[in-house]
Amino acid sequence: MPKRVSVTRESETGRNLGFHDNYTGTNMNRPQFVRQIENGNYPHHHVRVINGVKTPVSNPDRSTRNNLG
Known part of the structure; x- marks a missing residue:
């Protein structure tokens, strides 16, 4: 089974900018x-504020299926 979410675009500094839900086919910025994530639609992810910017991250666990990247 593929990862639920893949990163499709990054900034020059490495910040993830674009995402693709491999289960639904949805592309998101x-x-x-x-x-x-805040609406509870991706329970294996959460939001951190990094350098003042809300940033999606996967929950720390042993699973590699929910890792972004």
């Missing part, structure tokens, strides 16, 4: 993915 960072604010859209943050909103979906």
Whole structure:
């Protein structure tokens, strides 16, 4: 089974900017993915504020299926 979410675009500094839900086929930018996580639609991910920017991250666990990247 593929990862649920893949990163599709990064900035020059490495910040993840674009995301693809491999289960639904949905493409999202960072604010859209943050909103979906905050709404509880991606329970294996959470939002951190990094340098003042809400950033989606996967929950720390042993699973590699939910890792972003």
